[in-house]
Amino acid sequence: MPLIADLLARRVRSDGSAPLVTCYDLGDGTRVELSATTTANWVAKTSNLLTDELLLEPGALVELDVAREHPGHWMTLVWALSCWQVGATVTLGRPDEAALLVTGPTPGAGTGGTEVVACSLHPLGLGIGDLPAGVVDFATEVRGQPDQWSGLPVTGDAPAWRDDTRSLTQQDLLAGDPADARRVLVTAGGAWETVRDALVVPLRDGGSSVVVSGTPDPARVAGIAATERVDVVLPS
Numbered sequence: 001m002p003l004i005a006d007l008l009a010r011r012v013r014s015d016g017s018a019p020l021v022t023c024y025d026l027g028d029g030t031r032v033e034l035s036a037t038t039t040a041n042w043v044a045k046t047s048n049l050l051t052d053e054l055l056l057e058p059g060a061l062v063e064l065d066v067a068r069e070h071p072g073h074w075m076t077l078v079w080a081l082s083c084w085q086v087g088a089t090v091t092l093g094r095p096d097e098a099a100l101l102v103t104g105p106t107p108g109a110g111t112g113g114t115e116v117v118a119c120s121l122h123p124l125g126l127g128i129g130d131l132p133a134g135v136v137d138f139a140t141e142v143r144g145q146p147d148q149w150s151g152l153p154v155t156g157d158a159p160a161w162r163d164d165t166r167s168l169t170q171q172d173l174l175a176g177d178p179a180d181a182r183r184v185l186v187t188a189g190g191a192w193e194t195v196r197d198a199l200v201v202p203l204r205d206g207g208s209s210v211v212v213s214g215t216p217d218p219a220r221v222a223g224i225a226a227t228e229r230v231d232v233v234l235p236s
């Protein structure tokens with residue numbers, strides 16, 4: 001059974017230039033679109049950063065705080081895929097157990113031996129520039145990483161996601177009967193629900209997503225749905 005990293009690679013081969021994820025932020029008015037090829041490039045670079053620079057081992061826990069605070073941001077989706085590609089487990093609510101803490105642009109302090117990586121959330125992936133000592137600037141450090149990932153594959157029973165209500169393996173991520181490929185609009189909400197609907201299901205089913213973050217505005221969401229020619233608007 002293919003795992004999610006396999007499905008991303010398959011999409012790159014079959015339709016790499018087509019949009020995979022389109023992210024809207026109603027707060028600052030930005031729109032960022034990632035094709036499968038662009039997504040895979042970011043994921044490869046992030047995977048290399050994780051293993052070669054941060055020395056993350058398979059099975060390590062990564063507290064993805066950025067997913068809790070900014071579930072619909074494209075950097076969150078890249079980080080989730082990268083963790084799964086290297087065999088790490090995405091966690092929420094377990095910072096004391098994590099080997100790595102990934103935050104937004106205003107990081108807190110790590111606990112004990114936990115390393116901290118801060119994401120700028122800049123629409124073009126620019127760096128932050130002024131961070132506390134010891135905090136890694138994701139956008140700055142990731143750019144020099146190789147564009148290809150050549151690490152060992154992970155197994156289907158490897159842990160992939162843990163939060164207060166679920167514990168999922170790599171196989172569990174793709175559970176459910178595949179549906180027809182479609183372009184869906186997702187209003188960012190819960191971390192897992194957003195990552196699932198915006199990323200996991202489109203990769204499983206061959207579709208794509210439009211992710212809207214910020215205070216919901218029905219008129220603006222309807223306009224985005226029309227502009228992006230979505231097939232279905234998922235309930236928020």
